[in-house]
Amino acid sequence: MDPREDRRLGGIGFKIQEMMLLIHLCSCNETILRSQGDQRSTRFGCKTDIKNGSICQSFSVARERGSVVTWMNQLRTDESLRRDELAMDSGEESDALKDIAFLSATRLAELIREKKLSSREVIEAHLAHIADHNPALNAIVTLDEDGALQRAREADEALERGEVWGPLHGVPVTIKDTLETAGLRTTSSFKPLKNHIPIQDATSVAHLRSAGAIILGKTNVPMLASDPQTISPLFGRANNPWDVTRTPGGSTGGGAAAVAAGMSPLEIGSDIGGSLRVPAHYCGILSLKPTEHRVSTAGHIPELPDSPRGVRHMATIGPVARSVADLRLALNLIAGPDFRDWDVPPLPLASVPARPIHEYRFAWSDDFGGIPVSTDTKSALENLVEQLRDAGCQVERR
Secondary structure, eight states: OOTTSOSSTTTTSOOHHHHHHHHHHHHTTOEEEEOOOOOOOSEEOTTOOGGGTOOTTTEEEEEETTEEEEEETTOOOHHHHHHHHHHHHTTOOOHHHHTGGGSOHHHHHHHHHTTSSOHHHHHHHHHHHHHHHHHHHOOEEEEOHHHHHHHHHHHHHHHHTTOOOSTTTTOEEEEETTBOBTTBOOOTTOGGGTTOOOSSOOHHHHHHHHTTOEEEEEEOOOGGGOOSSOEETTTEEOOBTTBTTSOOOSSSHHHHHHHHTTSOSEEEEEESSSTTHHHHHHHTOEEEEOOTTSBOOTTBSSSOTTSOOOOOSSOEEEEEESSHHHHHHHHHHHBBOOSSSTTSOOOOOOOOOOOOGGGOEEEEOSOBTTBOOOHHHHHHHHHHHHHHHHTTOEEEEO
């Protein structure tokens, strides 16, 4: 079976290639959750207004065979990406350039390195998108517009000199407002920290900067990251880009909303009991909770600055993105010891060899402890199960 023959894979937006990457990452003892949430509308056209629960040119939702199929515009097939490259090489205007805000971080990095886009163009596109849509979503609560533009100019100048800072050279990212950012306000939505300006980066933030990433701003969180929805006593409620009357989840709710809405290609957040995975589920994107102690938590609030460490187990730092490739890249960048968090061992992040998909075993269920499952979700799961069986996989219902 050609993995590109069916883009839907059961109506939940997986391609076989993406599913295999998910499995590869999961076999490294990492946890990935990708879902679209419970979307009720039959169709959002590209020009649907944000007040009706969608972002212009960001979502395409269609009901087909009893299931809802969700696709972000930027998650195109390999063939369409190659067509974009050919169009750019021939001087034609391509969809990829029109939709800068919905390209993956990996793709943006490629285009910047190849000088098909400048970092400044990418930053300006995202800032314009933020200006249009953040007022309704309240996802980004501290925006470093001047700093991002200055850093973009430096990135472009460095590239002209033949310097490449790293895999994310000139690419914008956002950071959950629980992670310290040197010189940029970090509050964790805690009123005593409303004017807290850290003097150093959290380790994961420092790794992103070293890789060339440009920080656009900080994203909304509930107070001290302690709620599965995102209602900040400092900044107010973050809203879901699919339906602004609903929550994007929490506690990385602002980050998930920002990534889903095209205001950021990549977010770094945190998770103990679902704070990365729940918002990704609610906003229809991807997240990854790394294995405990794989990524340093140094610079995360809580704990409060300069206070004794009180959280040692289950807490992790991880990425939110719109593609599996971005999750993989981000994990490779932020993983590893830093000599601030002594629980993180100096172990390599090894790649798992690819295997044919028919060699994999899957367990599935549509009974989540008595919690009702929507017809669309159940239909999508059953459709996926059939396609996995057709591909030769061993699938068992639990």
